[in-house]
Amino acid sequence: MHFDCLQLKILSDQEVSWGRELAKEDQMKRIIKSLAQEFFPASSSAAAANCSVLERWTRWWFTELGIGWVLHVADGTSQGILQHAFDDARCWSRALAEIMETVRSTDSVIGLPCICEEEQQPMAAENSSSFPDQFQFARFVQETLFKMLTFVDVIVALDPNTITCDIFIANGVLALFQKISDLVRVRAALSYALSQIDALFLWTPSVEVRRIRGEILNFLRSKDVKALEGIWSTLEEIWTRILELIDDSSSASAQTSQGSSDIHKLTWSVMDHITFLLDNYSIVAPIVLEAARLGKYVPRNGDLPPFDSMIMEMMSCLEKMLVNMSESFPDLSRRLLFLLNNSYFILERLQDAPHLHMQFPVRDLTSKVDGYMDKYLQVSWAPVLSCLFNTTPLFLFGKYYPSLALHTFESEFQKTYTTQKLCKVPDPKLRKMLRKDITEKIIPSYTKYIEDNKVKTVQFGPQYLEEMLQELFEG
Template sequence: MLKMLIFVDAIVALDPCEVAGLEQKMHILLCVHGALSAALSQLRFSSPSRLPSAQVARIQREIASLLSAKDDEATQAISGTMSQIWGCLMESMDASIRIQKIQTPHGSSDVHNVTRAATDHFGYLWDNYSSVTPIVFQAACRGYAAEVGDTKHPLASLTIQMMPCLEEKLDRWSKSFPDQGLRFLFMMNNYCYILQQLHDHNTHARNLLHLYFAQLSRKIKSHELRYPEVSWAPVLSCLRYRGSSPLPKFERTFCKTYNAQKLWKVPDPELRERLRKAITKKIVSGYTNYIKDNGVTTLKFSPQELQEMLRELFEG
């Protein structure tokens, strides 16, 4: 047994510097913790047919004490590794912000790679809910980690504490985008990804994080409403131009906006469809009303052509 427990010390002592290595370490530690907990449970709740001798009882106490100490080490190591992973992810987010400001100064609508990694991390924790929950609780009680607000659902409490840190960094990064429409699209894409990965793929998360998911949904809806106003209302406002004919100005502005945003991407099909409908309703209906009200007969684009073009938005 002593030779076996050396393995625990070796795993605890590992100190990888990359997220992938830390995640592998945590996976192994969870397996080790499970084995130690199972051994302790069998030792403590075994019911021998006869009372053990004093010597056997002493040996059992010593074994239980040793296993308990190693179990505590594994718990502390898992908690520490979880903190390391999150710290590395947030540091990489700060670094990527500095790099992307140089490489892609105009920004991108894609889901950020740190959003993917952070959501995958919490997805893994929720996929191992029964193993991770008592560890998070024990770590908080023993002072290895920050206190959890909800002791009944410590993993939910930890998620609600950590994910807003990611949201704040995403929001700060998006504010550097010159185009505010792209900023709203970026935030919607990232929030949708978090919802899909945590809400749709895990029953425990869906049941215990419903308030957090409702909050995310409200943020998505808020950006969804503001996006057409920021990006497409200026296009429609060209029809109120008081020059000789506002149509050329409308056509130029529409083409410029359309050509830029056609290359933007919205991965979620439902969000993509809602945005297209909102833009189409705003632009095509306003354009059609202008044509009817002013008796315009010669057009560069028919309302149907505009509608077909808008159906091509957000494919990337």
Template sequence: MSEMLVFVDVIVAPNAKAAAAMDRGGTQQQQYGQLSTLLRVHDALSRALAKIRLSFHSSSTAAQVQRIQGKTVGLLSAREAKVGEATWSTLEHIRTRVLESIEDGVVDSSDSQISIHMATRSVTRHISFLRSHYSPVNAILSEAASLGKYVPQIGVVGDLFPLNSMIVELASCLEEKLVNISKSFPDQAVGFLFLLNNLNFIRERLLFLFLLNNSDFIRGSPQTYSSLDVHVAALFDKVEGYIESYLLVSWAPVLSCLFNPTPLCFGKRHYSPLPKFESEFQKTYTTQKLWKVPDPQLRKMLREAIIEKITPVYRKYIEDNNVTVPKFTPQELQEMLQELFEG
């Protein structure tokens, strides 16, 4: 017993100074290594306490045994509380640094910087760590919440996990920052693609982690959802909404060329809007072919949305106006759109 208590003190002592070490340049890997050690020790102490209490839970237990049990439980409880405090402090310090990385994150508002932002990677990496240590972290958060050290900001009826709230809070803070960054791009279409790349990345990471750890969530009925469920569902809607916004600012103007001919000039009685459409289409295609959408599924969704918006209208115009030799056939146009976003 004494050796174990000494071991716990040795583990807690350096971690009590971990925050200062982190500020002096400790790597993110070192930070998570320190937190993992504390979580394992705290979990081991909690399990040991539960077993000791269960082993001696009997009214017929001798008084001497009860005294020994009481002393053992008291010693272990004190160490558990000590490790719990160190774990909470380390967790809070890492969370603070992750939030600071969101605020400090900058982006070059050029077309080449529309992929996954460094703040997105930092936050999703932190969320992945929290989910991989879900039960012990949630136990620490529950204790912190009971003491008023942590107040969950987000929750739904039936969601009993404060860690769900912390994850959603982190994701929401990141998303707000990403929206602000998207407004710095001179081209609105670039800004919407930046948002799509990053929100889709967050959505996929949360969905992946959620599916791998489905048993961690309470589901009293099909109508009972956690705050994480609600947030992931909202991200689906946001991605679809930003696809519509992207189409509106990027491809709707191209399509409008077929219906808004320029005024007659130079004595021409019959003006065809087709050359203008072909020119704008070629320009937009050439530019966006170089833009990067790294996720294959999102890339497919975008291409299909563009094809669905452009091709039927273009085909109808060709047929209605008896255009026999267009610059692009509808099939060629569709094949070109399948080449977009390769970077």
């Protein structure tokens, strides 16, 4: 009985919630209808009041949606307002979607019921006065969207250097990535708005209403094209700046943070961008394809689709830059760890990315990661192990002294351990693999040497050395 009562209470709560949503939606429809009639009254004598009514309405609705600043954009007084472009684009896109949802639901109240095309009678001579509510509503939607869509021009023209970012990448590349993110978000909102307006007043008999619908669609399409062109021009600028960084080897070397083996911030930035492009494949790929068709972009990998080729080129340039940066390391071990860290990071990001059907260099990257790891082990730890197999110092005055080799080994181990402990391997999986490989390379041979030579006293036992190796690469 208690369970049944609880179920009834849950259902009751849901019904109350649904009821509130429906009441809120009905209230919004009534408000829009009332304001539309007030803004475009049947009497032309009241037209002078239109501007003040629209201003009052848009200020109220836009403020409710958290985008009151759009009014300043529309009237050209937005200087200094768009300080956080990403947040602005996100709020604007969400608000446009909510506006379109409200417009579509209100159309079902104000507009005429949908009828089949065969049943529709020719009414070319019909004027808007026969359908005052519908005409007023169409004009109201038009004026509201005209105000709203002025933001597209602002975001396309926005200087990336004015975008607020948590981190600043060399040559402002991160800011450009941010701008593309904003533009893609805006274009997605425009596409949704186009689909909603396309279904608005679809069967209206009013010639004037159909004309207004066409004007809204054309305006939306023009803004969509503008956003598309903005995305491509920003992609071009990113591409140019990345190439500038690659060509400027002195600048690239200066960004290695004085020999840090950590993942470089430019690697993070470029891979964030590539992942972002993959996540927005359906939007960006057609843009790159169109750019290639128009000759704005010439893919270097002609056997791949333009989008795939562009990603491959970015990957190739990033790898080239990392190699150039690594040249500044005076220590070969750190150089190899730097390349290993960054290559492994790239590999992990690509393996987690969608659209793996595209021909990414995952296999080549895997081979490079394995190569960097093997070479690092050879350069850093093979010399330590070789101390146990160098028989030259084992004989002194014709007598065999295995402890001399142990002393040399322990000294070399301590020196290498102290140096490598300060190196950083940020990825836990890679850090674990490196520790495991070093342990398997050193400890069994060290243990076997002690046993074979019946050494009774050692400075560091095998277990102690293994525990030391588990502290490597914390930075």
